[in-house]
Structure formats: structure tokens, C-alpha cells
Amino acid sequence: MRELMILIKYKFKMWSEKSRRVKSRSLLTRKKVNFPGWLLWLLIGGGFGGGFVVPLSILMSRAFKQLNAIQAPGTAFSMSEIMLGMYGFMIMLMLLLNDVPSIVYNVVSENEETSLLFSLPIKRSVIFLLKVFEILSGTSLIFAFFLPFLIGYAISIKMAWYLIPIYILDVAAFVLLIMGISSIIAAFVARFMSSTTAKRLNVIMYTMSILGVVAIFNILPGKMTSTNAAGWLKNYIGLATHPFLPSTWFLGAVKSEPRYIILLYGICALSLWGIWQLSSRYSTGISRKYKKKEIGKVSIASNKSLFGPLVNKDLKLLLREGNSLFLFIYPLVFPLIMLFAGSWNSAGVMLMAGFLSLDYSAVISGGLCFFEIQAYPTSALLPLSKKKIVFAKAFISSSIYTTIYIITILVALFIVKSGWIMMLTVPFVFVALFEMAIYGGVAYLSSPKNISANFQSAMKGTNGLKTAAIGGLISAGIVLSSFFGIANALKLSMFFRILLFPTAPIVTIIAFWYFLKDKVTEEHLKEMFEKA
Amino acid sequence: MIRTRNLTKKFAEKIAVNNLNLQIDAGEIYGFLGPNGAGKTTTIKMLTGILYPTSGEISIMGKNIRKHELEIKRAIGVVPDEPRMYHDLRGKEFVSFIMDIYDVDREEAKKRFDEICDVFDIDYLDEFIGEYSHGMSQKLMVATVLMRKPKVLFLDEPTVGLDARSARVLKMLLRKYADEGSTIFMTTHILEIAEKMCERIGIINEGDLIAEGTLDELRASGGKGEHLEDIFLSLTGANDEEMKEIVEGL
Numbered sequence A: 001m002r003e004l005m006i007l008i009k010y011k012f013k014m015w016s017e018k019s020r021r022v023k024s025r026s027l028l029t030r031k032k033v034n035f036p037g038w039l040l041w042l043l044i045g046g047g048f049g050g051g052f053v054v055p056l057s058i059l060m061s062r063a064f065k066q067l068n069a070i071q072a073p074g075t076a077f078s079m080s081e082i083m084l085g086m087y088g089f090m091i092m093l094m095l096l097l098n099d100v101p102s103i104v105y106n107v108v109s110e111n112e113e114t115s116l117l118f119s120l121p122i123k124r125s126v127i128f129l130l131k132v133f134e135i136l137s138g139t140s141l142i143f144a145f146f147l148p149f150l151i152g153y154a155i156s157i158k159m160a161w162y163l164i165p166i167y168i169l170d171v172a173a174f175v176l177l178i179m180g181i182s183s184i185i186a187a188f189v190a191r192f193m194s195s196t197t198a199k200r201l202n203v204i205m206y207t208m209s210i211l212g213v214v215a216i217f218n219i220l221p222g223k224m225t226s227t228n229a230a231g232w233l234k235n236y237i238g239l240a241t242h243p244f245l246p247s248t249w250f251l252g253a254v255k256s257e258p259r260y261i262i263l264l265y266g267i268c269a270l271s272l273w274g275i276w277q278l279s280s281r282y283s284t285g286i287s288r289k290y291k292k293k294e295i296g297k298v299s300i301a302s303n304k305s306l307f308g309p310l311v312n313k314d315l316k317l318l319l320r321e322g323n324s325l326f327l328f329i330y331p332l333v334f335p336l337i338m339l340f341a342g343s344w345n346s347a348g349v350m351l352m353a354g355f356l357s358l359d360y361s362a363v364i365s366g367g368l369c370f371f372e373i374q375a376y377p378t379s380a381l382l383p384l385s386k387k388k389i390v391f392a393k394a395f396i397s398s399s400i401y402t403t404i405y406i407i408t409i410l411v412a413l414f415i416v417k418s419g420w421i422m423m424l425t426v427p428f429v430f431v432a433l434f435e436m437a438i439y440g441g442v443a444y445l446s447s448p449k450n451i452s453a454n455f456q457s458a459m460k461g462t463n464g465l466k467t468a469a470i471g472g473l474i475s476a477g478i479v480l481s482s483f484f485g486i487a488n489a490l491k492l493s494m495f496f497r498i499l500l501f502p503t504a505p506i507v508t509i510i511a512f513w514y515f516l517k518d519k520v521t522e523e524h525l526k527e528m529f530e531k532a
Numbered sequence B: 001m002i003r004t005r006n007l008t009k010k011f012a013e014k015i016a017v018n019n020l021n022l023q024i025d026a027g028e029i030y031g032f033l034g035p036n037g038a039g040k041t042t043t044i045k046m047l048t049g050i051l052y053p054t055s056g057e058i059s060i061m062g063k064n065i066r067k068h069e070l071e072i073k074r075a076i077g078v079v080p081d082e083p084r085m086y087h088d089l090r091g092k093e094f095v096s097f098i099m100d101i102y103d104v105d106r107e108e109a110k111k112r113f114d115e116i117c118d119v120f121d122i123d124y125l126d127e128f129i130g131e132y133s134h135g136m137s138q139k140l141m142v143a144t145v146l147m148r149k150p151k152v153l154f155l156d157e158p159t160v161g162l163d164a165r166s167a168r169v170l171k172m173l174l175r176k177y178a179d180e181g182s183t184i185f186m187t188t189h190i191l192e193i194a195e196k197m198c199e200r201i202g203i204i205n206e207g208d209l210i211a212e213g214t215l216d217e218l219r220a221s222g223g224k225g226e227h228l229e230d231i232f233l234s235l236t237g238a239n240d241e242e243m244k245e246i247v248e249g250l
């Protein structure tokens, strides 16, 4: 236990040290502000609690109260308990989907950190528990999003004070149980899943669960507060009360049904025992898949394609990067979810689509530039100008996001049947996306580089903040200015309205280029590469 | 083929290479020796167009590197000290990428590449580069450079990380290429390689070229001893007695 505590402490220290190191480097010239870490966490926690958990809990408690009075036909549960069971089921599904690949990738397969830990005189079981603890804290975000529902239910039934600790215990046992099941599944899955597959699956699952959470928050509260909530819920009674599902055991335990209490805690204990058994036999099993050596020569296919070998190579690297998937999906899906849920108007949605596309255009090309630094100095030896190297990346990411932007507009048009004028912004958006991508590449190349980093970390920290800020500005300059609503608000005459539409985007694009042009000279780029 | 005039590189205050004047002729194997941190890698990086010199001129194959950078890069071959490539490409994809970027004659390059793979035992081209060991990457790097048969070759500590057999093969290949007219500039830590392979040797210490010439010329120029090791140590200012004392005290 003491060893585990030391390791956990050292982990936290490493995280905070890392952010401090990065900060002090980028803020070298500025005045140093001593901002204690705990204050930051307090602010984030307070913001999350005050802005999200408390209001939503209150809202949910009202919805639950409405459902309390209605009995679910054929069961001993009320409709609000069916709802709670549904939430339990969703929590279970998301945690399982996230934890299994995450454990396979982070715990069971070999990586730099586990090899280091294994070389230290620490018990294997301690290392295993440390990794499991890490996974738990990693997926706790998903769990945190479900807190308002759990709290809302407790408020709605006016849970007695002495039952609250038991309720918390039930929730904890439920989460631990899922964790245990995930570990055991992961141990089996790891036998036939390569670490690369696990890594990709890990990212995909995380992406899907974020999207799932966003969808749930945009759809469920509305459904629950609607007058027909009970009728809609009826369809899910079977799922919420299925006797073989851990979510049902959780629900039953909350209702103090003895057999479910026994099931929940018994199987929780059993799975913890399973984790313990696994941990004492822990060794990183899979590192890579060894193929049988092929007889004969490998064929070397020509890379020649429409856009030449450079773009071809970059595309290949990009598509193999698991994280790129969610960078493609977000700008498309987030705005559309908002639109479907009816919570935003089309100006807001397109502004968001524009902003995300612009931001991610920079992130993608910055990430692609990371690959060149990964291959440095080999990449610097190629008979290619640095400008060409950076522009190839900008071409790729602006083309991808222009396509995504167009799709978003088309879908939005289909849903709200207005906003055709957004099509006129496409050429401007394309140019701006290209400029943003160049900015992203240059921003990454001019920042302190770390070759042991990875694709998505290329545009984190200061770079990420700056990029987001610029993306927001450009998006406002191009997308927002093309809405006549803005012109209305400014009480412009017709003449100025027609003038405003092309002028604002053109001015934005030219101003941005003016800002960029000194940074993309061959001399400057080469200097940036030199510092690799 | 390779010529520098007053080549200097400063990193902030530190002078990594100081007023270096080199002249290396076609078909020559030139060995560049020096202790750790002497400025060998920095010199190679400037000669191959990775780093801009602080001052001084470089010409490769009679062309100024500032004016003809890409042309020179296309013609030369470089094996850097760290064989770093794109981790998420397979070996064969990287080879194909290099063939396309340099726009080489595919048939010929492929034939040569296959031969090199044979002698180096490269049979892992289907795997991702990120999973290669240092030696595996090094061999792939050497193979992709040699398959282009460049007229001028730069190698930075090429045998580091290679097993004995591969190192021997590399030495034989370099000898053959030099005999066929390629110019070779290599740095090495292993004095025995320099002694056996290089026609001329330059010794660099703290950025200064302190001696240059054939083995015989180096002996004559004040280096004491029979073997290159003794000459090298005495030229770079290491004192035998002193070292013995320290070692004994450990």
C-alpha cells in the first residue's frame, strides 16, 4: 500500500511538473505568476459543480418527481426508478466500452512507462493497481457527467440522510464492479488484440462516448421533462429491469431489495478478487504482433498518386493516427447535435462548425508537422523545400475540413431549411482553413519540440489556446458576418448589407495573410526545423 | 567534391565549429574523428544542408550549397547519426516514399535495394518503423541511401548500433562505392575503422581542426605512437599518466 501511495504521489507530481515546465518555458519573458495548482483545480471543480452539476441536478429532480407517481406496469418499480436504471445502464455501457480497450492498451500491453516501472524494485501487483487507478481516474469524467442524474433522483425522493452514505456506497460498488468486469474482459481480449488495435479502439471509444454524452445531454432532459415522458419510458422497462444486468442490481440495491444487494456487493467483491488475482500474475503480455517471416521479396508499390508522394505519405500518417478520427467527427457532429436538439439557431451552429473546423485545421497540420520532427533529420535531408512540406499539410487539412464544412451546411439546410447563404461562405472558408493550417504548422514548428511527444500533443498548451483564439476570430469574421441578422442588429441600409457580406471575409483573409506572410518564408521555416 | 571555407557555427555563445577548411576530392574516403561534442555532427549537418552555417562557404560538387540546396540534396546521400523515420509508416512504404521523392529509376533502385537487403538481412519491411530497434532502423536507413548510389556520401557514426556482421558488410560496401568513384565523408568513434578504411583523416577537437592527413602524415605532424589511438589521444590532449591515475583511484 505504501508503495502504491508513493507511485500515485509521484504520478501527480509528474503531471503538475510537466505543466509547470511547459509554462515556464513559454512565459520566460513574461512576469512569473505563482498560481497554485490546487486553486486551479478548485476553480475547475467549482465551475463544473456550480455551472453544471447543481443546476442540472435541480432540473432533473423535478423531472424525476413527475415520474415518481407513475408505476411501471408489471414491475415493483416506479417510472423514475426505471429512468434511474436506464442511466445506470448507460453508465455501465460507456465505462465498459472505454475501460476495456483502455486497459488493454495502457495496462496489459508494453509501453515505455511499464518497462520503466518493471525495472524498479516494486511488486507487480502494485504496478497493476497503479495502472488500474489511472484508468479509473481517466474515465471518471464520463461518470461525472452522470452525477446530476444520480443526485437528481436522490433529491426527488427526498432520500433520508442516513440512506445517503448507503446510496453513495451503492454507486461506488457499481462503478468498482464495472471496473472489475472490464479488467477481466481486458485480460482475455488482450490475448488476441494487438496493442495498435487497442490504441485505436481506445480513441474511437473515447470519441464515441463523448459524442454519446453530448447527445444524451441534448436529448434526454428534454424527453424526461416532456409531458409524454412516461409513455416513452415504457419501451425501456425490460432493459432497465433485466435481472442479469449489473445496472439492475444497482437499481435493486438502491431500492433495498435483499437479493440485489447480495448480487451487487457479492459480484463486486468477486470481481475485485479477480482483479487481485490478475494483478499478482501481472506482466505486460502483448507488445507487438510477430508475423511469420515472409518468404520472398516484399513488393514495393509506387506511392505515385494524384497529389504526389508527399501528400500521399502525410495522408497515410494522418489516417493511421487514431486521434484524427475524432478531430474529423467533432466539427461535423457537435453542431448537428445542437441543431437536432433544437437548442441553437443556424447562426450559432454554423459559427460553431466554422470555429471547430478552423481550429482543427490548424491542429491537424500542426500534428502532421510533428511527424516531420519525429523523422528529423531525415525529413530535413529530403530534396524538398520546407515551404512545400508545410503547404502539403495545409492542403490536406484545409481540403478535409472544407468538405466537412460543406456537409454540415447541407445537413443543416436539410433540417432547418434556411441558411442557404452559408454556401457563399465556402470559398472564403476554404482560404481561411488553408491559412489556419499554415498557422498551425508554423506555430508547432516554432514552439519547443519534444520528439517523444505524439500527434495530438503537438497543438496542446499555449499553441492550442492561441490557435483556438485565432480560429474564433476568423470564424466570426467570415461566418458570422455573412448572416443578415448581424446586419439587422447593426441597422445597416441595404447597400451596406450587400457590401458587408463579401467585404468582411475578404478583409479577414487578407489581414490574416498579412500576419502570416513573414512566418512562412523558406529562411524562417528552415530556422524552425534547425531547432528540432 | 566537398570544399569548405572558414566554416563556422555558433550556438548562442558556444562555438561548435570554428573556421573549418576542408577539401576532399572525388573517390576519396575521408574520416572525421573527434571526441564527444567536438563538432562532428554539426559539421555534417552544415555540409548536408540541414543547418545554416553562422559564417563561411560550402560547396559540394562545385556548387554553392546556399544557391543550389535542393539540387545538392537530391544528389548526395546522408546517413545521420540518429536513423529517425516516420514511425507510422511500414518499412516498405518508407522505401517507396524515398524512391518517389528522389524520383530515382525504380527498376534499378529496386534491384540494388533488394541486394542490399540480402546482405544486411533486412526482412522486416512489412512492420512499422516505430517498432524497429536502433540497429534495424540504421540498416534500413543505410539501404535507402545506398540504393540511390549517390555520388557523394555522408555518414555520421554509421556503425553505431550495427552488429559485427552488418558493420563489416557496410565497410565492404563503402570501399566498393569509393572504388567506383563515390566520395565518402564519415565520422566515427571507432579508430580502427578510420585506420583501416580512410585515405585521409581529419581530427577535430572543440570545433578546431587540429590535424589532417594520411596516417603517416599524422604521425609526422607530432602525434606520438604507432596506432591511431595513441596519435588521437595525444593530439586531443589526453594524458596517459593522468588517465591511469584516475582509473586507479576509482
Ligand SMILES: Nc1ncnc2c1ncn2[C@@H]1O[C@H](COP(=O)(O)OP(=O)(O)O)[C@@H](O)[C@H]1O
Pocket (backbone or CB within 6 Å): B011, B014, B015, B016, B034, B035, B036, B037, B038, B039, B040, B041, B042, B043
Ligand atoms: N542545437 C544545438 N544547440 C546548442 N548547442 C549545440 C547544438 N547542437 C550541438 N551543440 C553543441 O555543439 C557541440 C558539438 O556538438 P556535435 O557536433 O553534436 O558533437 P559530436 O562531435 O559529438 O558530433 C557540443 O558541445 C554540443 O553541445
Ligand SMILES: [Mg+2]
Pocket (backbone or CB within 6 Å): B040, B041, B042, B081
Ligand atoms: Mg555526433
